[in-house]
Amino acid sequence: MSTMMKEVVLAARPQGAPKLSDFRIEEKPIPDLPAGGIVVRVLWQSLDPYMRGRMDESKSYAAAVPVGGKMEAGCVAEIIASDNPKFTVGDIVESRFGWCTHAAASGQGVRKIDPSLAPIQTAIGILGMPGITAYVGLLDHGRPKKGETIVVGAATGAVGSLVGQLGKIYGCRVVGVAGGAEKCAFAVEELGLDACIDHHAQADGKAMTDALAAQCPDGVDVYFENVAGKTLDGVMPLMNVWGRIPVCGMISQYNLGGMGLGGAEGPDRLPRLWRTILTQRLSVRGFIITDHYDRFPAFLEEVSGYIRDGRVKYRESITEGIENAPQAFLDMLKGGNFGKTLIKTATE
């Protein structure tokens, strides 16, 4: 067994869209076992849009990754050494070990995974952070009622694909938005959505409104917001009175001058948005999923049941080797992934 490991550090803060040179792969010895702690070998690493935010210095809900620091990520790993009575060599665990092949940790915030429940990498996908984001956002903030209409962006992504499938299980009409005909076909044929709009085929927000309107004859009651941009512009005129908008992300904005903070050229879309919130009595609620991990047991029980039943499907976009993680991340931000984006870190 090699005594060396790799990790990916932030080489430079990106200006606009990140590029490969903003990352650097470093090689170093596998750390020693800390007193009372663990050492792990990472098997699977998650790639998620939120990581783009961590690369910027601007104020957010979490601290920025320092330049030269290890990129953050949720991982599924195997315990290879333990001085912590809670963990045994061979245990499969989930924690935020980062973009790396190996890591030492105290054991705090490390969760044991039951490999009999589902494939272990689902612990950072549909049964992990993205899954519970879909669950809490839709159930607790979206509060869908049978017969209502839900619109969800990034409908084949890690979060959106569960939002859409849960919406169907709860008896709603679900219209997705995704990039490209292949994803749209998957959303309808495999995930069971009622329709899916290809945002590449819509020139602007107005065209998106027309496309969504044709599929939402009764208007929109819940817009699950994870993309912003054209999809947000398109859906707002269709929102019904008492509509709910859980906001968990705005992927389309992440590369626009510091997560969209640059003050893009007009027209100023704020007054129209604000007026729609007022006249339609909308409820808009931002949420960060780590605040809601008390819902994890309920989520895990319900959604793992749907996976076993075959009522919920998931798709993975797997890249092998940590050295390929930066390119896979850049591709994902441009919508080049399809389903949950994973790095298979341990390839030997």
Next chain:
Amino acid sequence: MSTMMKEVVLAARPQGAPKLSDFRIEEKPIPDLPAGGIVVRVLWQSLDPYMRGRMDESKSYAAAVPVGGKMEAGCVAEIIASDNPKFTVGDIVESRFGWCTHAAASGQGVRKIDPSLAPIQTAIGILGMPGITAYVGLLDHGRPKKGETIVVGAATGAVGSLVGQLGKIYGCRVVGVAGGAEKCAFAVEELGLDACIDHHAQADGKAMTDALAAQCPDGVDVYFENVAGKTLDGVMPLMNVWGRIPVCGMISQYNLGGMGLGGAEGPDRLPRLWRTILTQRLSVRGFIITDHYDRFPAFLEEVSGYIRDGRVKYRESITEGIENAPQAFLDMLKGGNFGKTLIKTATE
């Protein structure tokens, strides 16, 4: 007694700020008593910012006033003829009789006023629609907790002045925003607010942020939104995690090309707003008070008690004569009023 009456009709749809020629005063005979109905003489008529929205044709939560139609308003009136067993000549009532000196009605949606509770014109002010807007918006949507900080725009207006005073009664720090030194002094000295920022003295949203920040050392937990514009821009960077924004109006936008729908020139403020909602986990909720009239009894009992105790004060801006209503309305939209704006319709 004269057999003639006056009413104010919409002469033309305003382009931007309304002007006197958008209104027309018409004289006609006082209507006959309808079978089973009532005829009233209007004593007091309310002027409220929402009326600006009714003058436009664009989609809103209520139908537009047709060109040539009577302008809408809440009024306090005296029954002068009745064929309805619920009402007796001399009763004081409140209803949406409109901009007029007399009106005939069925009696539906007409509420009897108890003149012993408070001066009768409060039924269209602090104990009427504006009052319950403040009450429901702050309590049900703002959910202020003792020790939190509230910011309220139009702090000496009919709605804002009650929001601020209720906030103080509930043990919060309250910082108002109002136009001019005189209003700001009143907000602090008479209404008891902790501070009040003069928005005329702030060049832009950035300056407003600085001014508010100096008075909100612990950030802002509740922003009661009734003005939008510079105040909204100023307060957003100060919103605390879990902040609440009840949205009941956006006075500053009403004259900007169809209630701000014209798509003002950039920069586009939407992405920054949206990102703050996300990162600060804000809850933004539009509401239209007529949806919440089930709260009227609780509101009336609580707030009329505060008025009797002297814990809640109100100020009125009274114009005599219905022929002066259009000018008083134009002045109010520009902030020329001070407190609840009323037309004393019956001046004889």
